[in-house]
Amino acid sequence: MKKITTVLSAAILAASxxxxxxxxxxxxxxxxxxxxxxxxxxxxxxxxxxKKLGYNLIVLDSQNDPSKELSNVEDLTVRGVxxxxxxxxxxxxxxxxxxxxxxxxIPVITLDRGANHGEVxxxxxxxxxxxxxxxxxxxxxxxxxxxxxxxxxxxPGTSAARERGEGFARAVKANQLDVVxxxxxxxxxxxxxxxxxxxxxxxxxxxxxFAQNDEMALGALRAVRAAGKKLxxxxxxxxxxxxxxxxxxxxxxxxxxxxxxIGKIGVDVAKKILDGQSVPKDIPVPLKLITK
Numbered sequence: 001m002k003k004i005t006t007v008l009s010a011a012i013l014a015a016s017x018x019x020x021x022x023x024x025x026x027x028x029x030x031x032x033x034x035x036x037x038x039x040x041x042x043x044x045x046x047x048x049x050x051k052k053l054g055y056n057l058i059v060l061d062s063q064n065d066p067s068k069e070l071s072n073v074e075d076l077t078v079r080g081v082x083x084x085x086x087x088x089x090x091x092x093x094x095x096x097x098x099x100x101x102x103x104x105x106i107p108v109i110t111l112d113r114g115a116n117h118g119e120v121x122x123x124x125x126x127x128x129x130x131x132x133x134x135x136x137x138x139x140x141x142x143x144x145x146x147x148x149x150x151x152x153x154x155x156p157g158t159s160a161a162r163e164r165g166e167g168f169a170r171a172v173k174a175n176q177l178d179v180v181x182x183x184x185x186x187x188x189x190x191x192x193x194x195x196x197x198x199x200x201x202x203x204x205x206x207x208x209x210f211a212q213n214d215e216m217a218l219g220a221l222r223a224v225r226a227a228g229k230k231l232x233x234x235x236x237x238x239x240x241x242x243x244x245x246x247x248x249x250x251x252x253x254x255x256x257x258x259x260x261x262i263g264k265i266g267v268d269v270a271k272k273i274l275d276g277q278s279v280p281k282d283i284p285v286p287l288k289l290i291t292k
Contacts, residue, residue, distance in 0.1 A: 026056045027270050028081040029263075030072045030097070032089045032113070034061045036187065036215060037239045038259050039087060042111060045263030046085065053271055064155070064186075066093035073097040077104040083270040087111040090157040094118070107273050111266050112259075114159040121273060124265050124283045128163035129170075131255040131287050135210050135234045136171020138253050138289060142232045143207040145175055150199050150231075151182035152192055152211040152220060161187075164212045164236060180206060185216045192219025200227050208232035214242030214254055221250055238290055246290055253291045261285055 029046050031039050043059055050057035058081065062069035066089050076084060077100060084101045086108060088094035094110075095117025101108050102119045110123045139149060151168060154161030161184075172179055181199040185191040192211060200206070200223060208231055209224075211217035217235030224231050235242045238256025245251040262285050272279050 025054065026058065026079070026081050027083050027085065027267065028058045028060070028076045028079075029085040029111075029266070030060050030062055030069060030076070030087065032062050032069070032087045033064045035063070037241065038213065038215075038237045038257070039112075041239070041259035042087065042263040045260030046267050047263075048260075049264040049267040053267065055267065055271075057267070062089050064089055066090050066096075069094065070097050070100070073100050077101065077106065081106055083107050083109065083273055085109045085111055085266045085270060086115075088113045088115055088158065090155065091116045091159045091162075092157055107270075109266050109269055109273075111262055112160060112257075116159075122269050122279045122281060122283060124262055124269060124285065125160075126257045126262070126285045126287050128160050129167040131236055131257070132164040132167020132169075132210075132212075133171045134167075134255050134287065134289050135164075135236060135253070136168045136175065136177070138291075139208045139210060139232055139234055140171065140175030140177055142252060143177075146178060147207045148178045148180045148203060148205050150196075150203060150206045150209040151179055152195060152209060152216040153182060153184040154187040154212040154216070156184050161212055168210050168212075185211075185219065187213045187215055189215040189219040192216030193222050194219075196220040196223035197227070200224065200229065206231060208234070208252075211235050213237050214239040214245075217242060217251055217254065218245060221245060225250075238288075243290055246292055249292055253289055256288050256290045258285055 060072040098118025180203045185195040214235035214237045232252045235254040242254040
């Protein structure tokens with residue numbers, strides 16, 4: 001009987017150590033949506049690096065819904081997660097999720113989009129303001145000063161939409177472009193198509209459009225072709241489909257982010273935090289303008 005008890009005790013002890021080790025090695029990544037190639041690439045970069053470093057990575061999809069995002073984080077706080085990497089659905093709304101993680105003493109890293117509330121250890125993202133300027137300057141080079149241009153904005157309230165718009169506005173002012181129409185299309189290809197159809201009807205003399213991501217740019221491209229027009233179309237993100245459209249001459253350019261690198265760096269930062277190292281508050285990821 002004593003022998004059996006000893007064996008059982010050893011088994012229970014081993015199980016507890018196994019659980020503790022598993023919890024220690026678990027990171028979580030909450031993504032705004034996986035219905036977007038950019039964020040799928042970000043997820044892939046994080047998964048690859050987590051596997052390389054020996055971490056278990058839980059990935060949850062918020063489906064562009066702040067309430068789903070909060071539910072995801074609530075779930076993670078009881079799953080022994082050691083670091084939370086989060087790509088916000090909305091820079092304001094995500095504050096509720098981050099505060100929840102703060103209360104559970106889980107360090108938070110934001111990816112691509114920043115957070116306006118809650119305590120974040122580090123933010124990994126491209127310089128969206130610079131990217132918006134790059135797009136605007138390129139458009140000005142192609143269509144000239146004073147030209148009428150359009151803008152498809154991303155999801156209102158996200159730092160990416162705000163910052164890309166800010167950078168584009170700077171280039172518009174510097175190059176004296178005339179923005180005759182600017183509307184949100186929520187970073188979505190179908191919405192980009194629908195909004196662009198309306199903008200083209202209202203502003204038939206527009207010469208170019210800046211879409212704050214490639215998905216909207218590709219939607220805009222469909223609208224432009226259906227209308228039998230030729231516009232300079234510039235996207236943002238450098239997704240596979242976006243780059244293909246540029247190389248085939250259908251889009252003029254895309255400001256390329258490196259989503260896989262953002263995911264990879266996020267995991268690397270998580271490791272440093274767990275190792276007790278200090279990390280920068282903001283970590284910029286390089287951009288490049290892709291043209292034919």
